[in-house]
Amino acid sequence: MLLQSPWPSRVNDSSTKATHVFITDFLKEKGVSTLDVLVNNAAIGSECFKETFDVNVVGTVAVTWANVNRVLR
Secondary structure, eight states, X not given: OTTSSSSXXXXXXXXXXXXXXXXXXXXXXXXXXXXOOOOOOTTOOHHHHHHHXXXXXXXXXXXXXXXXXXXXX
16 A cells, blocks of 8 residues: 555656556556646655745745736736
């Protein structure tokens, strides 16, 4: 079982074959056949990931919303 541990799963991301096998096994275990979202966050802990996500995603959305009228002109 890939997700029985609370820790992230590890895969050799320099190997295309190893990555393909890992994702195939993961999707099969979850009973799905497609991959809709992929987040690459190697070596980033949960607090750092949240901070990074807030800056890169939430911050970008906030700036977009604040300037949407300028963009639409």
